Amino acid sequence: MMTRWLRHVREGCKNVVRNGWMSFAALSAVIVTLAVLGFSLILTFNVQQMSNSVTGQLEFSAFLNVNASEKQGEQVAQEIRALPGVASVQVISKNEGLQQMKQELGQELSDVLNAFKQNPLPIQIVVKPQDPHQIDRLAKEVSEIPGVAAVRDPHKLAAAIFRTLAVVRDIGIVFVVGLVITSMFLISNTIRMTIFHRRREIEIMKLVGATNWFIRWPFIIEGMIIGLIGSVIPVALLVYGYRSLYVKAKGVFSGLAFPLVQASQIEVKLAVILIAMGLLIGMWGGVITVRRFLRV
Template sequence: MKPRTLRRHINESVKSLGRNGWMTFASVGAVAVSLILVGMFLMVMFNLNKIAGDIESDVEVRVYVSQSATQAQTRQLGSDLKQIRNVQSVTYESKKQGLNNLMKSLGNDKSTFSDLKNENPLPNAYILKTDNPQQTTYVANKAQSLAYVSDVRYGKGTVEKLFHVINIARNVGIVLIVGLLFTSIFLIANTIKLTIVARRREIEIMKLVGATNSFVRWPYFIEGLIMGVLGSVIPVLMVFIVYHFVYYNLGASFSGMFISLIPYQTMTTNLSLLLVGIGAAIGVWGSLNSVRKFLKI
């Protein structure tokens, strides 16, 4: 397409948006309201997904070495653990390190265990991380079957329930997001369709005087793009304002519960780009889909 023709289409699109002010306002408003709902829901779901991922990454398998195992046998156990499928890392923790870590985690109450330094009852241990947290149970069972292992702990029972709840939450979230997006597309496309239907005679006249389908489509393509982008402005501003309040005012409360939110800059940038892209795509799709049937003359 020649630059001159493109400028003509852009100018015509802008003029049409002005001439059909109320219909343009209705279409932009439909985009804005729908994207506000989508944006707020995505904000919650992205953070829930991050929290679920953080919880999964904290799950580990602790393999306790038998007290009777020699140093050579302990090293052999470490080698055997590395051979288990889905094991990402194996970290050795001596009984001394285990006691120090326990005392450190207890804070003011660590004096209770200070007398145990000379007679440390804790066993040596290996700490395993898995490639996929969902494989924790499999890895724990495999580790339990190895020689020189006295016990394996990973939160049996609790971990399985946790993963089950996380999977349900993610699946429900995906279904709700898809449903909300389809509802938004239906609402926005039908609002834009009313705008196009009101101008069907304009399209018919253009076709009768010899305009090609692409020549007719381009102004509506640009109009849909502009309406979609304009409709995403308010949702983007809402994302910045709402997430600023949540992150900087409620983030400290969440950190006290060992929950961290997605960083403000990352969330607002990525979600804003996503909302603008969704708004533009829906606007263009709604315009082109609505004008298509009037091109068959």
């Protein structure tokens, strides 16, 4: 059995070398496909981490009536804490809100607020949901609590984040699927050429009693070899490139406060996914070709 499999692997390697430029074209297509897929995965992992960081900070504010007392503010805050899906509730008193606004406006504009005899700001309650996707539902429930005059609508910000992530994901999937199909087509043509050049040898093997799978396996392994080599190269390049980028960027997005995914967390996932995809693309391309063009 071992001798037979070694023979299949040896014949598969010979086929790759024998086909020359066709093998190179198929290999190049696999490398480009998996390089794009790997880059997309790295981008997806980091965008997902950034998304989790952003959505994890999503919160909304509920404003009470201007005449509401501090005691009423605490009562409303207790009702909000009792709602399902609430992670935290922070009460910002009228005085605290006024001080924050003065700091935001600066010294010159803050003098305008000092002209008011009474504090014009309402009590503000900042609510953070456990699940960012439930922020709209929670905001609606808070708005129905007696004493709440207004709720700052968080829908636009949350919807924009989730919509952007969905668009990026869908575009990446379509692009990668197209490249995978192209790679399989080139591998299929490469193996088809091998079958054409060896048609007389295949006929002789059939005449001497070779089984169908004995003839088929070298061609399938040829496709897997192309897929394997085509996956190892982009894995090495992407791992080296990302590790260098991570060190140079000091672990954070350029100009932003969001951390990059650690290189050690990406490398194993990237290698497993790309090598598995390379073998799958090569094997599938070989199987399709054998079934269509090798009549044994």
